[in-house]
Amino acid sequence: MTPSNEKKIEKLERALARAHASQEAPQFSTNWVYSIIREVRQHPSRARRTTEVPRLVWRAATVVVFLSMIVVGSVLTWDAEQIHTGFSGLFTEATMDPTLL
């Protein structure tokens, strides 16, 4: 491309950019606004449903955490009891079995 053509194309590009910038927003009618609302009313539950999903997830997560705490607590308690019983059982067996003495 010659430098002269380069300048011409740049001028045309500038004109198109100005034309693009000067495009005005159309005036929408009231009917247009209500046509959107009519369409939106047809699926009102859709927007709500999507907000309910995270809420449900949070509720489920809370229940799961609560249940896990109970399970972990009971396991720890059970283990502690086992250890306690284990030692005391050993002593009991030791006192009852004369071969061990």
Added chain:
Amino acid sequence: MTVSAPSDEEIIRRVLAGEVDLFVELITRYQHHVGRIVAGHVRRDMVEEVSHDVFVRAYTSLSTYSRQTPFAHWLSRIALRSCYDAWRSVAGRKELPLSSLGDEHQQWAERLLATESHERFEELVRQQETTELLHRALAQLSPENRMVVTLVHLEGLSVREAAERLGWSVINVKVRTHRARQQLRQILEGLIKDSP
């Protein structure tokens, strides 16, 4: 006593809680904003339909609005994607009218290139032929290249800004930017072949 209008966030919260009709308030507030974006990217006869689509999409994805960016900004992204989808749909249906440049456009280009004064330049830019030429030239590009050339070359956004608004990668936009501009320049070159 004056009652202040509810904020966008308040309206969104209430719409999501079930007050669907309050969405009218958001449409009223942002119809000009959306209309201006859409008018810059699609043909005049498509503006109303695409803008309608923008608000319906905004409603259906309202719960994903994070409130970290202004609502207008979030809506702009939906508007741009709706314009892109509209062009993809037109391209998919193989209905690409307004694609060729005629003698009247060549004459317009000659007049524009011959002018030295700024006033005459602005006067020619305001003519209907300019907008028509703009749409015809852009119609020859793919939907992707069209979006990129409009945002980067005609609106002057940076590659990063264009990528963010379109939801595309920066690399993708960068590659397309160069290619799309070359295509547009080739189209315009066709207008000046015979001009002095």
